[in-house]
Amino acid sequence: MKKKLDEAKWLWADELPNVLWSIRTTTKNSTGETPFLLAYGAEAVLPVEMCEPTLRVMLFNEDANWEMMKAALDFLPEARGNAALRQQLYKLRMTREYNKRVSRRILKVGDFVLRKMEVVGRANEQGKLTPTWEGPYEIYEEVRDGIYRIQDM
Known part of the structure; x- marks a missing residue:
């Protein structure tokens, strides 16, 4: 985020919404999901997809979408729970990797x-x-x- 805003120089205020959008719609290694999906229960439609229609946009049916969104909300707590478990495993892996380089020191009387x-x-x-x-x-x-x-x- 800092790199993108530094590159924008004086136009950082115009660039900020785009940077935040990219952060919210990018899959995170720790959870395996996008923050947008965990917050709203559905993947975001990217602005590029509106300019250059993809199959997902071209086959959009509002009634079917509404039904699928209601069904997806039932699975949202499960998706959040899975993301929380993946995040705990990620933290455990990071801790193990860090602790590989830490040497244990045995203390004794006189030290x-x-x-x-x-x-x-x-x-x-x-x-x-x-x-x-x-x-x-x-x-x-x-x-x-x-x-x-x-x-x-």
Whole structure:
């Protein structure tokens, strides 16, 4: 979207509806459906199809279309549910792919660590430049598997 609007320079306001239309009518990898279909229950007729008639436009029958639209609305919750499942699988695949490159580090007594500061405890006058980590701390005892006690250095 940014690329298209940057190319339009001063005419970005005229180009914006076209860019939004293309986003809404393009099939997304995560859901396998178009946002337009998930919102309205039917595929959109593209403006190009109105200028250059396709078989879909030429064989349009309003009465039959109305009946098919009512029937399609019954299947809309199922289509949305399937899209939600595909989106969860997509996120799981993305997580697995990302985590392939993350190496697990086993901590032991005597290691030095940093502790992430909670957002509530960091509210001070430094704003966004406030440190997000505090420490270093030394691990002096393992309470349970993966739970450690630390002491300030």
